[in-house]
Amino acid sequence: xxxxxxxxxxxxxxxxxxxxxxxxxxxxxxxxxxxxxxxxxxxxxxxxxxxxxxxxxxxxxxxxxxxxxxxxxxxxxxxxxxxxxxxxxxxxxxxxxxxxxxxxxxxxxxxxxxxxxxxxxxxxxxxxxxxxxxxxxxxxxxxxxxxxxxxxxxxxxxxxxxxxxxxxxxxxxxxxxxxxxxxxxxxxxxxxxxxxxxxxxxxxxxxxxxxxxxxxxxxxxxxxxxxxxxxxxxx
Numbered sequence: 375x376x377x378x379x380x381x382x383x384x385x386x387x388x389x390x391x392x393x394x395x396x397x398x399x400x401x402x403x404x405x406x407x408x409x410x411x412x413x414x415x416x417x418x419x420x421x422x423x424x425x426x427x428x429x430x431x432x433x434x435x436x437x438x439x440x441x442x443x444x445x446x447x448x449x450x451x452x453x454x455x456x457x458x459x460x461x462x463x464x465x466x467x468x469x470x471x472x473x474x475x476x477x478x479x480x481x482x483x484x485x486x487x488x489x490x491x492x493x494x495x496x497x498x499x500x501x502x503x504x505x506x507x508x509x510x511x512x513x514x515x516x517x518x519x520x521x522x523x524x525x526x527x528x529x530x531x532x533x534x535x536x537x538x539x540x541x542x543x544x545x546x547x548x549x550x551x552x553x554x555x556x557x558x559x560x561x562x563x564x565x566x567x568x569x570x571x572x573x574x575x576x577x578x579x580x581x582x583x584x585x586x587x588x589x590x591x592x593x594x595x596x597x598x599x600x601x602x603x604x605x606x607x608x609x
Contacts (some may be wrong), residue, residue: 417509431501442488449484457580460558490526498508517589519602521603524588535575536580541568 380571390440414421432438434448448508486489491499510518529539541564548564583591592598 409502413505416429417505418513419505419509427505427508428501431504440504441498442485445488445491446481446484449487450480480550483543483550484525486529486543486546489529490522495531498560516593516599516602520589520592521585523592524585527588534584535588536582537568537572540572541565541583544568 527535545564
């Protein structure tokens with residue numbers, strides 16, 4: 375998710391002071407997103423931060439919405455392993471074989487991530503959807519972050535996580551990152567990890583993980599709790 379934040383905010387390409395100066399200039403000449411005050415009230419971002427994010431969002435997505443294919447391409451731009459540098463999104467030639475492999479590796483996880491951002495299941499993500507999720511992941515409470523993560527794993531949106539859903543997400547993450555680890559992970563490593571975590575989370579052994587079970591198990595795991603702090607001071 376850091377990759378998406380970096381792209382839409384522009385923090386990787388400009389120093390912070392330059393961003394602030396540009397933003398002050400932008401308030402004089404650029405169109406504000408509709409409902410800016412409402413978004414400020416609904417999220418943990420300031421008006422200035424929302425303007426910076428909106429500028430980056432519109433730069434990558436001039437139509438104001440992101441479909442899944444564009445989302446995957448944006449995500450692939452910041453996937454940190456393998457291949458040559460990605461070509462520009464708009465009017466780009468076919469990617470080289472190395473990049474095609476890289477896109478395929480990240481594509482499945484990006485699909486699940488897109489579905490989590492697309493809360494209304496319309497097949498597109500608006501700026502409001504993007505900043506609402508980003509606000510939770512960067513500055514939400516522990517419970518808010520864990521609820522959002524639960525929604526990511528609950529692929530069919532029935533209110534529960536079954537073992538197959540957990541396996542699908544974990545395998546997608548391993549497909550994206552696992553082959554670049556050292557030592558190289560064995561093919562059955564995702565299954566082994568899912569077996570351990572699902573058994574730990576399924577407190578009453580009924581074959582599904584409820585939100586309450588998920589929240590309790592995650593808060594008992596120090597590694598998971600530390601990972602929730604990664605984005606705390608990004609903006």
